[in-house]
Amino acid sequence: MIKAVPSQVEVELSSLMSFGVHSQKIEGETRTRRKRRKAKVDGAGGEAKKRRLSDQQVKFLEMSFVKEKKLESGRKVHLAGELGLDPKQVAVWFQNRRARYKNKHLEEEYLKLKSAHDTVVVEKCHLENELLKLKEKLAEAEVSMRKLSQAVNGASGYNGGGGEGEGSPTSSFSTVTYHPLVGEFGVDGEADLMYIPEYNFSNYMMEWGNLFGM
């Protein structure tokens, strides 16, 4: 049980009525600008002295807020009794607390999203670099393939005949020859660069036969 503090806010309805409200329609909005007189919150007719809730009151309200963010009227009256506050004050405190909670939550969400976004941007950068390197490697590989095939072509027009299909790593055509299926494996756009001069029908038929056990 929290010690009841002297009721510092006796908000009288009559004083609420004394506020001057000047509504002003803004183009395309329903926002209103209001002017208010100083609230007479101490009930003595003096100037407004808005007092803060005590640490104990705030602590108690916080504990209650942690349990439940919404405030049903039974709990409101009970809390107000415990804290020596007007139930209206408790309701106001919860409304403001929810607003603060929402702001904080939104800020946290924003920071999380921002962090995730930054991570993705960095990863994209890395992937683009990697793509560039791979393209360079591909270009180099194409150049050496061309040189190799030219060398093979120049050395002899004969490819060794029956040696084909023995799995020899030096078997030129099995490694260098352009295979028509390659085009189907997504090297799109690059196929034009893969022109190999020694490609001919008989080789094609031989490899086709090996592939399907003919």
Next chain:
DNA sequence: CGAGTCAATGTGTGGT
């Protein structure tokens, strides 16, 4: 003194 915080107020809206 300016910026920030917080209790309080006013208004619009949706649910019952």
Next chain:
DNA sequence: ACCACACATTGACTCG
């Protein structure tokens, strides 16, 4: 119509 709520705003207060 009434109520509870979100949201914008005000004004007292605090702090660097």
